[in-house]
Amino acid sequence: MQTISPTEFKAALADIAQAVEDRINALLPTTDLAEARVFDAMRYGCLNGGKRLRPFLVMQSAALFGVNADCAIRVAAAVEMVHSYSLIHDDLPAMDDGELRRGRPTCHRQFDEATAILAGDGLLTFAFEVLADPATHEDPNIRCQLVTALAKASGGHGMVGGQMLDLIAEHETFDLGTTTRLQRMKTGEMIAYSCEAGGILGKANPPQRTALRAYAHDLGLAFQIVDDLLDVEGTAEETGKTVGRDAQAGKATFVSILGRDRARAQAEMLANQASQHLDIFDGRADMLKAVADFVVARRA
């Protein structure tokens, strides 16, 4: 039974989005030296954008364990840097060749291709620097766990591997199993990391970690199904990015395989299931449960 109203949820999401924006702004360096251009591009690609859903998951999963918000927000900022790097590189001409991202020109259109490649590289690198810093957690073991889990979620077996599959999907037709695996790697692993990070910071016990992982798994899949639906049903104005690209590229998506009605029903089922995994946290997980509702209801 949900106790968070949509209004309350949106206010909480906006609060954390602002807090993570402020923290990224403070963390990301500026300089008046000749190389300023790469920092400008890093800031352009990472600031002023997005729902900040992954930072929200970090903050709310950390809050389950009473983690100091000032530590958790550093992890939230690092996650958003990695997410932003992936968007910058995915938008490159050699990849998805995106024009619009978060309602603005993509990084390589605003700067140039070389600068966008370097800005992505710089954001990825800086995220690890932020995590390994003693300010993130006093216990170096926790910091190492955060680094390890982020590297696994974003590397070849995670996001990078998922993006490779996505490129291959332009030439090969994947079945539902491979499409599910593609999406789990490309999107799901970083959503899972966002929830796992709270558990690492909070020294969660094994059943708690399992519950968070199961929640994140179902949430990530629901999120991606809705993304596919928005690519078909949404407008660039609503979503802030180019739409209709998957169909144009002839890519297998949840929608092309299942059809719109079954895809939406599947997303709703997964969102409900995601919430149920969190029942072991009693009322403390209501905000995370509200995320599941939001993910299915969103228009962007």
Next chain:
Amino acid sequence: MQTISPTEFKAALADIAQAVEDRINALLPTTDLAEARVFDAMRYGCLNGGKRLRPFLVMQSAALFGVNADCAIRVAAAVEMVHSYSLIHDDLPAMDDGELRRGRPTCHRQFDEATAILAGDGLLTFAFEVLADPATHEDPNIRCQLVTALAKASGGHGMVGGQMLDLIAEHETFDLGTTTRLQRMKTGEMIAYSCEAGGILGKANPPQRTALRAYAHDLGLAFQIVDDLLDVEGTAEETGKTVGRDAQAGKATFVSILGRDRARAQAEMLANQASQHLDIFDGRADMLKAVADFVVARRA
């Protein structure tokens, strides 16, 4: 006074090159899943190549403190992964558009541009995973220090910033001061990290760390001056990469600013100075001193 002959030095270099090759081969995953292509490109870009100078510096600086070679070689492998990622991205059409690297087609020519971008991303990410792993060192504080220092050396204030300056140098004419800073960031910081890593693993005291840093600083600059000389004097057959690109691009280099004779004299002076910084280690640093001679005498 040097006690290592060129023959001994080359044998030691080849031994460590083989050991790091074997370790990278064991660390870098292979898979028969659909995303195998990105792992193939990661392996292509990182295996079978180069002098492995940076891994040699890691191993020899670690040996100064009696560090377990099985730990040090993991750091050496991580350094080489980051170096290889930087070469893959630098060679991209949007950057230096290289055709040849280590005597073979560059990664994006062997695979394709999108795969090369992802392979670089994957190698950078995996390097941090390797460093944060308990197998690298039992003390998580040491592992965090390794992660932090690598992120600083390779990020916007280090290698990525240096590459940004290098791109700007195609349009702007830099003076000797900015050219020196460019090279320190682009090449020097990772050479410095290779030496610093040995000190971190070996819990070096402050004077030892200062000596290693001063050595690496002078060595890195000497290395880059010789690189510039080889770009003018060398052949693609010798160097295994396209030569004459700097002059063609009209870039300011040490050679274009100082002229060949003064550039070579400067490299030799820096190499001598580099060796002298290591006098505090007595005879234990002879192999690192030999690196300085090698760097100036090399033809590739």
